[in-house]
Amino acid sequence: MTKLINFSNGKSGGAYAQDAYAPVTDDAALPDGPVLVSLARFQKDRDALLARNTPVGIRLQSSENPEQLGKDIHHFALIALEFPKFRDGRAFSWARILRTRLGFTGEIRAVGDFLYDQVNYQHRVGFDAWEVPDNFTIEMFNRALTEMTNVYQPSSDGKKTIRELRASR
Amino acid sequence: MLNPKQVEPNMYRYDEFDARFVSERVEQFAGQVERRLSGELTEDQFKPLRLMNGLYLQLHAYMLRIAVPYGTLSSRQMRRLAHIARTYDKDFGHFTTRTNLQLNWIKLVDVPAILRELAEVEMHCIQTSGNCVRNVTADQFAGATDEEIEDPRPLAEIIRQWSSLHPEFVFLARKFKIAVGATEKDRAALQYHDMAVQIVKNAEGRIGYKVMAGGGMGRTPYIAHVMREFVEREDILAYLEAVLRVYNQDSRRDNIHKQRIKILINTIGPEEMRGRVAREFEEIKRTGTLQLPQEELDRITAYFALPRFETGLSDDMPEAGKDFADWARTNVHKHRAPGYAIATITLKTPGQVPGDATSAQMDTIADLMDEFSVGEVRVTHEQNLVLPHVRKKDLPAIFAKLKELDFASPNAGLITDIIACPGLDYCDLANARSIPIAQSIAKKFENLARQQDIGELKIKISGCINACGHHHAGHIGILGVDKKGVEFYQLQLGGSGAEDASIGDIMGPGFTEHEIAGAVERVVDVYLKTRKDGERFLDTYRRLGMAPFKDAAYEKVAA
Numbered sequence: 001m002t003k004l005i006n007f008s009n010g011k012s013g014g015a016y017a018q019d020a021y022a023p024v025t026d027d028a029a030l031p032d033g034p035v036l037v038s039l040a041r042f043q044k045d046r047d048a049l050l051a052r053n054t055p056v057g058i059r060l061q062s063s064e065n066p067e068q069l070g071k072d073i074h075h076f077a078l079i080a081l082e083f084p085k086f087r088d089g090r091a092f093s094w095a096r097i098l099r100t101r102l103g104f105t106g107e108i109r110a111v112g113d114f115l116y117d118q119v120n121y122q123h124r125v126g127f128d129a130w131e132v133p134d135n136f137t138i139e140m141f142n143r144a145l146t147e148m149t150n151v152y153q154p155s156s157d158g159k160k161t162i163r164e165l166r167a168s169r
Numbered sequence: 170m171l172n173p174k175q176v177e178p179n180m181y182r183y184d185e186f187d188a189r190f191v192s193e194r195v196e197q198f199a200g201q202v203e204r205r206l207s208g209e210l211t212e213d214q215f216k217p218l219r220l221m222n223g224l225y226l227q228l229h230a231y232m233l234r235i236a237v238p239y240g241t242l243s244s245r246q247m248r249r250l251a252h253i254a255r256t257y258d259k260d261f262g263h264f265t266t267r268t269n270l271q272l273n274w275i276k277l278v279d280v281p282a283i284l285r286e287l288a289e290v291e292m293h294c295i296q297t298s299g300n301c302v303r304n305v306t307a308d309q310f311a312g313a314t315d316e317e318i319e320d321p322r323p324l325a326e327i328i329r330q331w332s333s334l335h336p337e338f339v340f341l342a343r344k345f346k347i348a349v350g351a352t353e354k355d356r357a358a359l360q361y362h363d364m365a366v367q368i369v370k371n372a373e374g375r376i377g378y379k380v381m382a383g384g385g386m387g388r389t390p391y392i393a394h395v396m397r398e399f400v401e402r403e404d405i406l407a408y409l410e411a412v413l414r415v416y417n418q419d420s421r422r423d424n425i426h427k428q429r430i431k432i433l434i435n436t437i438g439p440e441e442m443r444g445r446v447a448r449e450f451e452e453i454k455r456t457g458t459l460q461l462p463q464e465e466l467d468r469i470t471a472y473f474a475l476p477r478f479e480t481g482l483s484d485d486m487p488e489a490g491k492d493f494a495d496w497a498r499t500n501v502h503k504h505r506a507p508g509y510a511i512a513t514i515t516l517k518t519p520g521q522v523p524g525d526a527t528s529a530q531m532d533t534i535a536d537l538m539d540e541f542s543v544g545e546v547r548v549t550h551e552q553n554l555v556l557p558h559v560r561k562k563d564l565p566a567i568f569a570k571l572k573e574l575d576f577a578s579p580n581a582g583l584i585t586d587i588i589a590c591p592g593l594d595y596c597d598l599a600n601a602r603s604i605p606i607a608q609s610i611a612k613k614f615e616n617l618a619r620q621q622d623i624g625e626l627k628i629k630i631s632g633c634i635n636a637c638g639h640h641h642a643g644h645i646g647i648l649g650v651d652k653k654g655v656e657f658y659q660l661q662l663g664g665s666g667a668e669d670a671s672i673g674d675i676m677g678p679g680f681t682e683h684e685i686a687g688a689v690e691r692v693v694d695v696y697l698k699t700r701k702d703g704e705r706f707l708d709t710y711r712r713l714g715m716a717p718f719k720d721a722a723y724e725k726v727a728a
Contacts, residue, residue, distance in 0.1 A: 062422075063422075065418065086214075086217070086340070087217060087300070087340060088340070088422055089300075089337075089338075089339065089340025089341060089342075089417060090417060090418060090422070092336065092337045092338070092339075092340065092417070093337055093414050093417045093418050094418075096337050096414075100452075100456055101452055115214060115218075117201065117218055118340070120336070121334075121336035121337075121339060121340075122336075124336035125336050125337050147193060147196075147197045147200075148190070148193050148194065148197065148334065149189060149190075149193060150186055150189065150190055151334070151336075152190070152330045152331055152333050152334070152335075153331055153335050153336070153459075154458035154459060155336050155337065162186040162187075162190070162330070163330075163465055165186060166184070166186060166468075167464075167465075
């Protein structure tokens with residue numbers, strides 16, 4: 001079983017959250033309410049999905065560049081980026097592009113095979129929701145985000161870099 | 170361990186931010202080690218985490234690779250490395266072709282303590298392995314040679330900081346090596362790197378950066394392509410980030426042997442790569458967050474200020490006998506300041522393991538650094554050390570001390586100054602031993618007059634196709650292979666890692682470990698008989714091609 005962690009409780013740090021989206025396989029009928037579909041399903045049923053007036057999420061594989069969604073990107077409330085195995089780091093760049101180039105402001109969710117030790121990097125590049133195994137606690141999540149206080153690079157999190165901190169001393 | 174003579178050289182010093190960053194990283198890794206020891210992490214999960222911190226599992230034990238950023242070490246750091254090798258390892262360390270130091274017999278439980286000891290002297294193992302941006306290397310004569318446009322180390326330090334735990338690029342398709350140079354003469358093998366930056370001046374006399382990418386050794390060697398002839402100073406991080414982003418997005422991930430950036434660039438073509446990078450570059454520039462302000466460049470550059478050189482020194486080479494003159498001829502290079510010199514300490518006395526130094530030798534070198542070279546030493550990709558700022562009048566005293574250390578071989582750049590990877594004696598990946606081959610060739614050519622007659626000749630030996638011993642770039646390259654449980658050694662001729670970079674040509678079937686040194690000797694003899702005035706081995710090979718060398722090499726080998 002998996003659980004969802006995001007920042008929805010408005011406090012600092014993560015919290016368990018209800019997953020509002022129903023994952024729908026490529027040939028299943030669409031249920032009522034928010035759905036999460038693949039790129040292939042979206043391309044096949046684009047107009048029907050957008051006409052439903054309920055939130056649509058898309059789940060992209062690590063080989064699927066989100067730029068190919070073009071202007072449709074803003075129809076999605078959720079983009080789930082998949083880590084097929086934790087060594088495959090392409091989604092780090094996809095999240096970064098979604099946030100900084102494409103201006104995507106919806107939820108970016110990490111799904112698939114990733115490690116505790118990657119959560120902070122994911123957070124930095126723009127992920128704000130994580131589908132985690134049951135034994136992944138909030139305490140672990142918050143620790144992952146705070147092990148390293150400062151950073152050297154600007155990223156999607158807007159965190160002040162060490163260079164900026166030096167300059168403002 | 171406070172040494173009263175200790176001199177603090179002009180090099181980058183951690184401020185409170187760097188210090189905190191490294192010490193938090195140490196504790197983070199200590200936590201990962203604990204989770205591994207408790208079984209919470211499987212070896213498969215631990216592997217990429219430990220690799221990102223320079224920890225390999227070798228044939229016999231863990232190997233820890235300590236970063237020596239752009240090859241620069243202070244005497245304080247050298248003494249700490251000696252202490253760590255003495256306390257936690259078998260009393261010696263190995264300087265590598267990536268200018269790092271490897272310890273070959275480490276216990277996992279000791280790693281956090283070692284990392285804490287390193288952090289105290291502003292050192293770390295961050296990203297010395299794993300599929301991320303590796304330790305940045307540079308010209309070992311940086312700041313000391315008058316050939317350079319400017320010292321490349323400030324930029325290398327800026328790249329080190331930018332690439333440290335870069336959130337987007339720590340799970341790349343494969344490793345990513347960057348080198349920086351600032352001279353036409355290339356001592357850092359720039360064109361064999363995943364990415365290289367050469368500091369250049371444009372037609373208007375403005376300093377900027379030429380960026381190359383896609384070079385590499387391994388099973389598919391390539392010379393790098395120029396990505397952009399001139400990148401403005403303030404844009405350099407934006408440009409490097411653009412190259413890395415294109416690589417991270419577009420590289421294959423389905424075949425570990427085809428995942429380096431060299432494969433991507435040579436598959437889509439350099440023109441297409443330049444186009445993709447240019448587009449990313451414009452986007453990143455537009456956001457503006459990676460612009461490198463002049464003040465930051467100035468701030469970092471100030472750390473590397475030239476030491477105050479004495480004036481009025483004689484610029485003549487001292488007279489101190491034939492042995493000294495022999496050493497000075499090969500191991501001493503021109504310095505920017507009159508009366509000063511750059512001295513290379515080759516860790517290659519025939520019979521020695523290339524690149525190895527004992528703790529006692531490291532301690533004595535630290536003393537030499539303090540006494541004669543403003544507390545500083547450089548590690549070179551040819552597995553040697555360099556005292557960058559020594560007074561010429563001190564050279565005889567330095568030479569005498571090096572003799573006591575058995576590090577006074579007058580062979581820098583000569584045939585016995587051999588690069589060799591650790592090979593099957595240590596390495597899990599190796600197919601064949603490298604060290605004994607290096608030793609037997611060095612012994613064969615031990616006679617100094619003969620070495621001097623042969624002149625510049627770079628032999629580079631790798632124990633497997635991963636090419637850590639740079640065999641593709643050797644004037645004579647040797648590759649160890651395994652044929653049904655027997656070690657064989659293939660010859661490659663005509664490679665170069667310098668500004669005239671080329672990939673060596675494979676001669677043919679391999680030689681046994683007993684035949685290889687003789688084959689090398691016959692190849693060298695062809696050169697001696699056919700060279701024209703002033704030609705190096707490499708020049709003669711390029712003029713004549715493989716045939717005469719091949720005929721001679723196989724002459725005495727049974728079919």
